[in-house]
Amino acid sequence: MTEGFQAETPEQVAEAVRWAVSSDTPLALRGNGSKSALGRATDAHTVLDLSRLAGISLYEPEELVMTAGVGTRLADIEAALKENNQQLAFEPPFWTSLLGANEEPTIGGVMACNLAGPRRYKAGAARDHLLGVQGVTGRGDAIKTGGRVVKNVTGYDLCKLAAGSYGTLLAMTEVTFKVLPAAEKARTFLLMGLSPADAVKALGDAARSPHEVSGLAYLPDRAAARSAVEYVSATGQSVTAVRVEGPGPSVEYRCGALRDMFADIQVEELHSRNTRTLWREIGEVAPLMDAPVIWRLSVPPAEGAAVAAALSAQGAEALLFDWAGGLIWLGMASLAADQAAAVRADVDRVGGHATLIRADEALRAVVPVFHPQPAALAALSRRVKDSFDPHHILNRGRMVPETG
């Protein structure tokens, strides 16, 4: 992709889209480009660069709200929040190594891809924190939806559609989102040497406990061996990790309670710095980094181990569980089309979806990146797309191939 436009104002975004409609030129929407390898490769070859729509225009810590241009770097947002001991509670991952990207992720990309990390299980995904959106439809209309307050049922919640639409509905220009206090203290409770089935059971017990855990992951021995946290890598065993966050006295108490719950298992505890390192590794899928092909599966949490067992028959070489077993990361050496169908069949048996996150462009052109939908749902999704973007100007083909 060599040619394109760089918009500096929302008006210019609208102007570019109207031009694109009039000349039937599909546009590839782009922030800094760190998520270019995520999703299908778009059929559009003219870039509309939104990275200059950057900057935090509103941040009111006491109101728990921030507004920023879509091109604002995620790192800048996190730095501003940190000054006030706040954070994006959904723990958005960067996924730069995962996707082989060198660019700085932007908040627009985080929202457009609905990214969320390990804390998603407790705190929700990006979509749960997105309060308001300004953007331009594929018709060239500048619209807004939502607002700057958490409680708002005025009109349809089009923010939910914008989140996770990979730029196929709206060229977002500005987003308003909820921010939350960062926890005073964080600890991670490690259970050593569990099998995947026992780990999912233990994680489920922790999730069902009243201890408000905020991270529930499982690293098989090979994944654990790759951690930069010595307590995790040096054991030579699998590691089941449970994170507890909150005010100091509360964290102390809950760690004690978890210790009692798992009295018959060998345990370790990680303090703040190691906790940060470990959960960043999990969110960034670091333990699977060498795998040429990486899948992300969302399934009912209690089914995690059974699905993983079935997947090992499909050539799964490396595994990582997050979200108490509800999120399975799966690494493979290679992928044939029939293997992909088998992975999806394993997921369909329990309900959920499988997304091909890391694969070269040729593979992503032949294997559906996103989980194929039943015909009636796919048809409705297409009608929703058409309602925003009748000529498929925005990121054409990024989610599903064009038909007809």
Add this chain to the structure above:
Amino acid sequence: MQMPEPDKKVLAQRGSLVAALRNVVPPDSVIADEQALKAFECDGLTAYRQPPMIAVLPETVDQVAEVLKLCQDRGVKVVPRGAGTSLSGGALPLADGVLLTMTKFNRILEVDFDNRCAVVQPGVTNLAITNAVQDEGFYYAPDPSSQIACTIGGNVAENSGGVHCLKYGLTTNNILGLQVVLMDGTVLRLGGKHLDSEGYDLIGLMTGSEGLLGVVTEVTVRLLRAPETARALLIGFPSNEAGGDCVAKIIAAGIIPAGLEMMDRFAIQAAEEFCQPGYPMDAESLLIVELDGPDAEVEYLVSQVRGIADACGALSIRVSESEDERLNFWAGRKNAFPAIGRLSPDYYCMDGTIPRHKLPLVLTRMAEMSRHYGLRVANVFHAGDGNLHPLILYDANNPGELEKAEDFGSDILKLCVEVGGVLTGEHGVGVEKRDLMGAMFSEEDLNQQQRVKCAFDPDGYLNPGKVFPVLHRCAELGRMHINRGQMPFPDLPRF
């Protein structure tokens, strides 16, 4: 309030439609008797009344699909209804419409503790879900005040909140899956027991769509483990400013209370007279702060909040020492509407949301409006999330007073939008706030919302007359004027 003109052709086929519906659902599930239909003439917004042409009470998903398809084929409008507790007229029937009443869908289909979720039919009440799982220590978090009566299907339609949504989220944050029937009879499954949709988030779109996109026939809700303890603080302040300041400082200290409610002087006194919860009668504003979690956490946070309240000039601080006392603190707040209702023949409940720091300004302006209209107003406020419920007192028997109350309400909601807030935080637009949508949205904004509606219901048969002030035909909305070649190049930096 103008509703769509009844279609004479539809009214003329009433008899044959009743017969056709009785082929789809059991005959006694089709209500056509005029006396019986009167029972459905309004929802919680009683100022508007209109009996439906016919009411149907289906029992199965197939029946819902067949009823909808039959109505679409015959060009008949359909209004879905749960328990009819809407405060915005979302379930107001149409004179030429079928009222689709979902109360027979009243079963909890599955409780799955392993996956921390429950699969329920839409006619199950909000509270019934919690009742079904509380013995195991679980609950369903969103708790609208009407939770004893309102149904989960209605909660999905309105994206209901409650007093605990600051910490635990709204309906939209607590739903994992839906089964939905479209107007043409198509049955869809969205989501399930796993997290996050793949493809467009149609669950998020359906939630809060006020029954205009599809009929919900099954809901998978997330269950939460109940906290070990909850304690509440009752704090009186000499002014609304001091109360508001305390709320801001609690949140700035990094504390997200499970509940954070504020009442003004009028509401405090009405509640005290009504049920004697022991509210401080010298206070201009009252805060109820609820903290939950393990004992150690609650104790720690109670002392922090107490310190903040002292620093903000609190007149009185009480901390609940028992579960009974905690519930008693809440009793006044939860009964605020009937308590205030007792002081007046009628009251009108508003539902705007504002950026929290605008509260003193909004209350001052509201007092001016109250003098201007000559109507009293009491305020209860979900202070944590900025959702304001002014209750306007009026007497419908005095000619012109209902209209005055409505004008007063409109002025309040426009003020909410003016200070950066929204028209409705949790009650929905319905018919009530339909004509105010232009105060918040441009024509382009509203047209795009209606185009989304067209993707689900291209003929506009499902719950028309709600939410949108002007109804456009889908063909008209879909039209696009493209001037090919007229705009050779955008005037943008290129690379």
